Amino acid sequence: MNARMLKSFIDNPQEWQVISSPLGRALESTKIICETIDYDFSKVKIDTRLSEVAVGSWAGLTINEIEASWPNNMENTDIYI
Numbered sequence: 664m665n666a667r668m669l670k671s672f673i674d675n676p677q678e679w680q681v682i683s684s685p686l687g688r689a690l691e692s693t694k695i696i697c698e699t700i701d702y703d704f705s706k707v708k709i710d711t712r713l714s715e716v717a718v719g720s721w722a723g724l725t726i727n728e729i730e731a732s733w734p735n736n737m738e739n740t741d742i743y744i
Contacts, residue, residue, distance in 0.1 A: 666695055666696045666699035666700060667699055669696065669699070669700060670699055670700045670701075673700055676700040676701055676702040677702070677703070679702070680706075680708060681693065681696070681697065681702055681706070681707045681708070682707070682708045682709075682710050682713070683707050683708070683709055683710070683713070684709075684710065684713035684714055684715075685709045685710075685711055685713070685714060686713075686714060686715065689713070690709075693707055720732075
């Protein structure tokens with residue numbers, strides 16, 4: 664359903680660049696979207712930066728919780744908040 668809604672917002676999907684994670688479930692979703700919006704799946708750019716990473720003890724924590732437990736660990740980083 665979301666792919667059909669997306670199609671209603673895209674005038675010409677061939678003017679767009681579709682980028683996907685290399686993970687199997689992401690590629691499957693990308694294929695569904697491409698089929699729905701009539702986009703050539705072979706033109707999809709696979710970006711390995713979109714792969715999941717393990718964050719160990721930080722898994723499931725908010726930035727505030729991480730900063731409280733590891734107060735100096737986030738200094739001078741380019742974290743996404």
